[in-house]
Amino acid sequence: MDNNHWILTAQCPSRLGTIDAVTGLLYNNQHYITELHSFDDSHSNQFFIRAQFRANASFDEVAFRQEFSVKAEQFDMQWQLRATADKPKIVIMVSKFDHCLNDLLYKHRIGQLSIEIPAIISNHPDLESLAQWHGIPYYHLPVSAETKPAQEAKVMQIIKDVDAELVVLARYMQVLSPQLCQHLEGWAINIHHSLLPGFKGAKPYHQAYEKGVKTVGATAHYINDDLDEGPIIAQGIDSVDHAYYPEDLVAKGRDIERVTLSRAVRYHVEQRVFLNGQRTVVFAD
Incomplete structure (x- = not known):
């Protein structure tokens, strides 16, 4: 879409007139709503809305922001306005497995993911040639227990230097420190297999094979200080049976991981x- 298309999102305490506060203003200014989602959470008493609209020919972003800020203040709304043509900057962190990284790079290259990737960070050198082929700077930052604080300081500096809006852990096989988790909470996405917490540690798919699992899947979530327990954005699942050997389960799991992670990234950008405490509200398309 061109710069004439915009996304307006807002959340606020549940109150009468919240939908009209958004749609009424768009209508009064003759902006055409192309997609609209809203949800009122009766448990948290929070209201969420996302309106995608085609602006009229005389659209003035500054004037619109000023007008809507007055309306939003009446409802105690937290809100964002963004052109659909904007491409947020994303830093990808990865170790040796390349399936999720490959998928993100491919969808970025063909325009299916409207993002910029100014940096790829890895604790291994294995995937540098892949980054170079895409013309993306690759930062090899080895890590050990002794060097972890210094390594993570470099990670945070790169993220700051490129002005990233999102960090994606595309199978980055390192446990982040509590300090880095707290810094990235709410704007970093991780992916892991959905066999947790039943099959922890090394070779989870081999453990699952021994128990005769009938489904495998993946979970994409925002990171926080609780390992693999952050607010969930997207999940994928597929059936398997007795004919799936451990290597088949691994292949199936990787395929689901890449699809689930790219979906979560797209939903975010x-x-x-919306974060709703430790849960999420996700307006899927």
């Missing part, structure tokens, strides 16, 4: 995800 399209502003379809």
